[in-house]
Amino acid sequence: MKVLIPSSLRSYTEKSEAQASGATLAAVLTNLDRQYPGIRFRMIDEQDRIRRHIRIFVNGEQVRDLSQPLTATDEVVIVQALSGG
Amino acid sequence: MARNIRKPAVRKQESTDRAKRAARKRRVLVLVATRKGAWLYHGDAARKTWRVDGPHFLGHVISHLVLDPRDGRTLLAAAKTGHLGPTVFRSTDLGRSWKEAARPPAFAKAPDGQPGRAVDHTFWLTPAPAAEPGVWYAGTSPQGLFRSEDGGVTWEPFSSINDDPQYRKWMGTVQDGTPDGPKLHSIIVDPRDPAHLYFAMSGGGVHESVDGGRTFEPILKGLEVVEGFDKTEPTFHDPHCIRLCPSNPDRLYQQNHCGIYRLDRPSDAWVRIGKNMPKRVGDIGFPMVVHPRDADTVWVFPMDGTSVWPRTSPEGMPAAYATRNGGKTWQRLDAGLPGSQAWWTVKRQAMTADALDPVGLYFGTTSGELWMSRDEGRQWACIERHLPEIYAVEAAELT
Numbered sequence: 001m002k003v004l005i006p007s008s009l010r011s012y013t014e015k016s017e018a019q020a021s022g023a024t025l026a027a028v029l030t031n032l033d034r035q036y037p038g039i040r041f042r043m044i045d046e047q048d049r050i051r052r053h054i055r056i057f058v059n060g061e062q063v064r065d066l067s068q069p070l071t072a073t074d075e076v077v078i079v080q081a082l083s084g085g
Numbered sequence: 086m087a088r089n090i091r092k093p094a095v096r097k098q099e100s101t102d103r104a105k106r107a108a109r110k111r112r113v114l115v116l117v118a119t120r121k122g123a124w125l126y127h128g129d130a131a132r133k134t135w136r137v138d139g140p141h142f143l144g145h146v147i148s149h150l151v152l153d154p155r156d157g158r159t160l161l162a163a164a165k166t167g168h169l170g171p172t173v174f175r176s177t178d179l180g181r182s183w184k185e186a187a188r189p190p191a192f193a194k195a196p197d198g199q200p201g202r203a204v205d206h207t208f209w210l211t212p213a214p215a216a217e218p219g220v221w222y223a224g225t226s227p228q229g230l231f232r233s234e235d236g237g238v239t240w241e242p243f244s245s246i247n248d249d250p251q252y253r254k255w256m257g258t259v260q261d262g263t264p265d266g267p268k269l270h271s272i273i274v275d276p277r278d279p280a281h282l283y284f285a286m287s288g289g290g291v292h293e294s295v296d297g298g299r300t301f302e303p304i305l306k307g308l309e310v311v312e313g314f315d316k317t318e319p320t321f322h323d324p325h326c327i328r329l330c331p332s333n334p335d336r337l338y339q340q341n342h343c344g345i346y347r348l349d350r351p352s353d354a355w356v357r358i359g360k361n362m363p364k365r366v367g368d369i370g371f372p373m374v375v376h377p378r379d380a381d382t383v384w385v386f387p388m389d390g391t392s393v394w395p396r397t398s399p400e401g402m403p404a405a406y407a408t409r410n411g412g413k414t415w416q417r418l419d420a421g422l423p424g425s426q427a428w429w430t431v432k433r434q435a436m437t438a439d440a441l442d443p444v445g446l447y448f449g450t451t452s453g454e455l456w457m458s459r460d461e462g463r464q465w466a467c468i469e470r471h472l473p474e475i476y477a478v479e480a481a482e483l484t
Binding site for chain 1: 166167168169170172185186187189191192193194195200201202203204
């Protein structure tokens, strides 16, 4: 599926859009990390929580649960939320 | 058989010439970590002109940037950004290229249903002595202790303290720590014995291990705490910076939230030497710098710790203070520094010394200025202005 990458993470992907697969959001992020090592830990902490200033949307809806099921046609958008100056 | 028939005076002159040639080759590299990136300053042999290399990681919060003294070319940078989680970057060519750690410091996953801790940022990096090549220690916010055995590529939680119920109690909560998060810092490895370790926590006190980190014990005797709190309770102790003297590893100095102290082992009682500072300046501050060859000489950089804790230079007049007798007396060192209306200060990792003779001193300010002295603090000069807020300054030597 298509995953849109924010500018702060393009040092990993070198592009604004990546392809990843998985039956859940967690699996998609794991797949993304396999392609771009290190990218997951910058978004998800060691307790599997989405970091404070990261937001993830699936088909326009914000998702907070990594176990959210996904299908191949879904679109995942990773966003950097406001974090101050 | 060939014999050395040169006269002793000739041999001595040759030895002196060799030392002078070696000294001419020595170059200082100043590593500056800031709230918005990192900069490297390459000095000439006289430490008069500086070539700037940077920014590296523009926009990243760099808490610490350290050169591995064991190989003279590996750099580790503790990084995060406003949005992204923490990591460690590594360079093996003095910053020409960087690669991210494969496994940055991270706490163990908590059992299901229990709230686990997450590293917000790696705050402190310490290379082990030469006897342990490739070994590094890291201190984090919130307080955690980590170790790498492969030069900083992968990191593991170290010792039991990260999850020990007693230590967790002493660490307190995020609200008990410094404004941008409670920190584990001042990780010190005894150069004579890699199993002898110290670290400090803000808050949480000073701790020592003599068994390679399997167990730690607090060392609090003699230390003050904020009035009304229990001195015997580690959680109320706020050490700002601890340094061990390279020329006498049995001596440590500490800049604390409540004064300046010296500890001479095997005693476990800190002595408050800051009481000898001028009363109008006080003995509150963050950095502590030890002389590379003289255990009686240290430098501090006092700040205003009165009333609401402005954390600025006292009266807007910044100055370093030095003692050359282990803290009996202190000398103000402000030549070249602004004489008024300078309201910056120096953070705990942002002041350091090189090992040349005379010793060079370096500090970075909260207002983004980098200052240095070629003569142990007698005269100061500004190397750079207009950097972001400086978090850490390290001086390394290149040959």
